[in-house]
Amino acid sequence: MRKYLFRRLLQLIPLLIGVSLISFFVMHLAPGDPTALFIDPNVRPEELARVRANWGLDQPVYIQYFVWLKNAVLLDFGRSYTTGQPVISEVAERLPLTLLLMIPSFILTLLITIPVGVISAVRKNSWFDNGFTLFSFAGMAIPTFWLGLMLMLLFSVKLHWFPAVGNIILPLITMTIGSLAGLTRYQRAAMLEILNQDFIRTARAKGLPERIVIFKHALRNALIPIVTILGLSLPDLFGGAFIIETIFAWPGMGRLGVQSIFQRNYPMIMGIVMFSALLIIIGNLLADIGYALVDPRIRYEKK
Amino acid sequence: MGLRRFSILLICSLIFSAPLFAAEMDPDGILRFSLGGEVSVLNPILSTDTASSAVEGAIFTGLVKVNEKLEMVPDLAERWEVSKDGKIWTFYLRKNVKWHDGIIFTAEDVKFTFDSILNPKVNSVRRSDYIIDGKPIQFKVLNKYTVQAILPKPFAPFLIHAGMNIIPKHLLEGKDINTAEFNRKPVGTGPFIFKEWQSGDHVSVVRNQNYYFGKPLLAAINYKIIPDENSQLVALEAGEIDDSGIPPKDYTRMKSVKGIKVFEFDALVYTYLGFNLANPKFADKRVRQALAYATDKNQLVSLIFRGLASPAYAPSAPISWAYSDNVPKYPYNLEKAKKLLKEAKAENLEFTILVNQGNKDREKAAVILQQQYKKVGVKVNVRVMEWSALLKIINAPKDPKDFEAVIIGWSLGLDPDAYSIWHSSQYPKGFNFIKYKNPEVDKLLELGRTTMGKSARKKVYARLWKLIAEDQPYIFLWYPKAVEGVSERVGGLSKPGPAGLFLNIEKVFVRK
Numbered sequence: 001m002r003k004y005l006f007r008r009l010l011q012l013i014p015l016l017i018g019v020s021l022i023s024f025f026v027m028h029l030a031p032g033d034p035t036a037l038f039i040d041p042n043v044r045p046e047e048l049a050r051v052r053a054n055w056g057l058d059q060p061v062y063i064q065y066f067v068w069l070k071n072a073v074l075l076d077f078g079r080s081y082t083t084g085q086p087v088i089s090e091v092a093e094r095l096p097l098t099l100l101l102m103i104p105s106f107i108l109t110l111l112i113t114i115p116v117g118v119i120s121a122v123r124k125n126s127w128f129d130n131g132f133t134l135f136s137f138a139g140m141a142i143p144t145f146w147l148g149l150m151l152m153l154l155f156s157v158k159l160h161w162f163p164a165v166g167n168i169i170l171p172l173i174t175m176t177i178g179s180l181a182g183l184t185r186y187q188r189a190a191m192l193e194i195l196n197q198d199f200i201r202t203a204r205a206k207g208l209p210e211r212i213v214i215f216k217h218a219l220r221n222a223l224i225p226i227v228t229i230l231g232l233s234l235p236d237l238f239g240g241a242f243i244i245e246t247i248f249a250w251p252g253m254g255r256l257g258v259q260s261i262f263q264r265n266y267p268m269i270m271g272i273v274m275f276s277a278l279l280i281i282i283g284n285l286l287a288d289i290g291y292a293l294v295d296p297r298i299r300y301e302k303k
Numbered sequence: 304m305g306l307r308r309f310s311i312l313l314i315c316s317l318i319f320s321a322p323l324f325a326a327e328m329d330p331d332g333i334l335r336f337s338l339g340g341e342v343s344v345l346n347p348i349l350s351t352d353t354a355s356s357a358v359e360g361a362i363f364t365g366l367v368k369v370n371e372k373l374e375m376v377p378d379l380a381e382r383w384e385v386s387k388d389g390k391i392w393t394f395y396l397r398k399n400v401k402w403h404d405g406i407i408f409t410a411e412d413v414k415f416t417f418d419s420i421l422n423p424k425v426n427s428v429r430r431s432d433y434i435i436d437g438k439p440i441q442f443k444v445l446n447k448y449t450v451q452a453i454l455p456k457p458f459a460p461f462l463i464h465a466g467m468n469i470i471p472k473h474l475l476e477g478k479d480i481n482t483a484e485f486n487r488k489p490v491g492t493g494p495f496i497f498k499e500w501q502s503g504d505h506v507s508v509v510r511n512q513n514y515y516f517g518k519p520l521l522a523a524i525n526y527k528i529i530p531d532e533n534s535q536l537v538a539l540e541a542g543e544i545d546d547s548g549i550p551p552k553d554y555t556r557m558k559s560v561k562g563i564k565v566f567e568f569d570a571l572v573y574t575y576l577g578f579n580l581a582n583p584k585f586a587d588k589r590v591r592q593a594l595a596y597a598t599d600k601n602q603l604v605s606l607i608f609r610g611l612a613s614p615a616y617a618p619s620a621p622i623s624w625a626y627s628d629n630v631p632k633y634p635y636n637l638e639k640a641k642k643l644l645k646e647a648k649a650e651n652l653e654f655t656i657l658v659n660q661g662n663k664d665r666e667k668a669a670v671i672l673q674q675q676y677k678k679v680g681v682k683v684n685v686r687v688m689e690w691s692a693l694l695k696i697i698n699a700p701k702d703p704k705d706f707e708a709v710i711i712g713w714s715l716g717l718d719p720d721a722y723s724i725w726h727s728s729q730y731p732k733g734f735n736f737i738k739y740k741n742p743e744v745d746k747l748l749e750l751g752r753t754t755m756g757k758s759a760r761k762k763v764y765a766r767l768w769k770l771i772a773e774d775q776p777y778i779f780l781w782y783p784k785a786v787e788g789v790s791e792r793v794g795g796l797s798k799p800g801p802a803g804l805f806l807n808i809e810k811v812f813v814r815k
Contacts, residue, residue, distance in 0.1 A: 031691055032695055043428045043429075044431040044723070045700070047428050047431045048428065082343040085482070093502045093503075094503060149533055156541040156543075163538075165527065246530045246531050247531045247533075249527065251502060252503075255503060262691075
């Protein structure tokens with residue numbers, strides 16, 4: 001296992017370089033440049049050219065990339081064009097707030113998905129199952145921004161339970177409902193499939209109590225696809241965070257990222273892409289380790 | 304008897320006046336502002352975004368400032384003089400003004416501020432405001448409280464640029480201004496002192512007891528960053544913030560919300576349909592005039608803004624002192640439009656209008672114009688593009704540029720000078736991206752910026768607007784109104800106008 005981990009961590013290096021190379025050039029392919037934001041009839045084009053040159057944007061793109069890479073290796077990601085502050089410190093300020101939202105939402109989702117999926121499968125077509133099916137489809141169909149605004153109108157304007165902005169409860173609920181909707185369906189389907197397998201019939205035939213059949217034999221197997229999906233849905237959480245952060249005025253990294261893209265704030269975009277890539281790679285690694293824990297058929301090294 | 308009545312009266316007045324006074328003003332009141340964008344940098348010579356400027360307005364002050372009537376009035380400068388030739392401006396500074404850290408403000412700070420803007424290493428795009436015909440304005444310290452600006456030639460809009468907020472020399476000298484720690488922990492001379500800034504969340508400032516126009520009535524201001532327009536409104540309704548802009552679609556609803564006062568006022572902005580005159584399709588003036596006749600501006604305004612905008616006819620705004628209504632207006636007339644198109648042999652005209660994605664008003668306008676022009680047989684295609692991509696096309700320094708027509712807007716300065724928009728030298732590099740050229744307009748633009756005195760300049764601009772409207776290089780579409788909702792607990796607002804409701808922020812207060 002240790003050897004496997006070491007190998008996976010080594011793979012990080014080419015992976016991150018690849019990510020940086022692609023994002024850097026794609027970013028520069030997009031039309032526009034950071035000084036376009038200054039458009040104002042009183043600003044002369046030569047002033048914009050001067051600021052661009054101060055930022056090194058008058059150099060060919062590949063040279064700009066090597067300069068960036070050289071500094072990035074030394075963990076210097078440059079300074080934001082709009083604030084003049086180091087990219088690292090801006091990300092360090094915003095990332096914890098995004099994680100503060102994502103991690104509890106992730107845990108809540110897991111805590112709700114698994115029992116709901118299991119019960120829905122075991123009591124297929126019961127009122128509970130049908131009720132959650134309806135909830136899931138509604139959850140998938142309702143756009144996050146709309147759900148967020150409705151929750152705000154209900155809990156902040158009408159009931160005065162939570163503040164509309166700058167409070168974690170409503171964004172957390174919105175985010176969790178969004179990810180619950182799909183995942184409970186997956187968990188239900190996985191569980192249903194397992195329950196029809198021969199080994200479950202064997203377990204029941206042996207006279208094992210239903211509780212053990214379901215939680216020990218069936219659930220452990222039904223968790224495997226869920227682990228995969230959870231690993232893959234990490235980037236979605238980042239993307240979803242942007243909309244939720246914008247609506248609830250939550251000062252996280254998602255918002256910083258999208259704003260940087262609109263501003264063509266190149267150093268900031270690169271910094272955020274690299275941090276997100278790192279987090280996603282680590283997330284997937286954790287998912288792979290998770291497999292080994294839940295699936296006895298998967299072992300990452302020969303003993 | 305008389306005495307008794309008096310004492311009853313006195314008691315009554317005591318009973319009623321005490322709570323009344325308390326309801327009037329909260330000495331510990333905190334105003335909660337909302338900002339639609341992220342604050343980027345709290346240094347007035349660097350910042351270009353409205354969120355940063357809003358906060359800077361409470362912390363910093365300049366030599367002169369604008370009043371409700373959009374006139375320039377004394378601020379850090381008590382008074383000023385202009386030499387007869389209009390080239391030397393002498394500013395006499397207010398004495399005993401202190402920076403928030405206790406150091407005395409002097410003429411050295413003024414010179415330092417303008418010299419920093421002019422320093423090519425400093426990423427300030429304001430630099431061009433202080434360069435006239437390629438030559439920089441020189442700033443000279445005469446003594447501790449007198450500073451002179453020496454212009455290479457007379458330049459009427461200078462006084463507005465002299466209103467730039469002043470930054471402290473003692474904290475920034477010898478530092479890299481672009482990256483200075485100061486930009487996150489600013490020190491100014493204004494009514495409020497910077498307290499804290501949590502990136503992306505809020506900035507707060509507290510009362511400056513020593514402010515030279517008197518102690519502010521508010522104890523503090525909290526600027527909350529709420530990027531989503533709808534969330535801002537919800538927060539205003541829920542009583543979490545005291546002020547928010549209101550989009551036209553929510554206007555009627557917000558007017559009926561209890562505890563919120565809705566203000567509407569004109570802004571110094573106009574939206575237009577600009578034609579690429581380098582394209583042969585639009586070279587003939589009659590074609591542009593025909594399209595102007597075919598444009599039903601009243602319909603545009605009522606469909607898009609439900610009345611919260613007014614039709615535009617000239618490249619100035621009605622609230623500008625240099626506005627003139629005496630221009631050809633091309634009132635809606637399909638017959639005249641058809642006739643002119645026929646004369647210009649452009650009956651089968653077809654062209655594409657570019658609009659930027661995300662600006663719903665402009666997107667709607669393009670579609671409505673498409674329908675309106677169809678009535679005179681002109682086919683319009685609409686192309687929606689991302690803002691940066693659109694700017695890249697119109698800013699490309701080449702002749703001709705790759706567009707036919709575009710719907711876009713200009714936000715006007717306080718001064719009517721429109722040289723950079725209309726002068727033929729501002730093409731292909733510059734903001735005359737439609738390649739407009741009229742020698743008389745060029746001359747008047749030059750005259751407008753070198754003439755001193757409002758009444759003389761007013762005549763120049765009246766003639767200028769008339770000439771431009773006659774040529775119709777743009778079809779002027781509308782003047783949007785700004786709509787703002789303010790909580791009823793807020794008092795001391797200034798008269799609604801383009802300078803904003805919080806112009807005299809030291810006089811604003813909140814009720815208990």
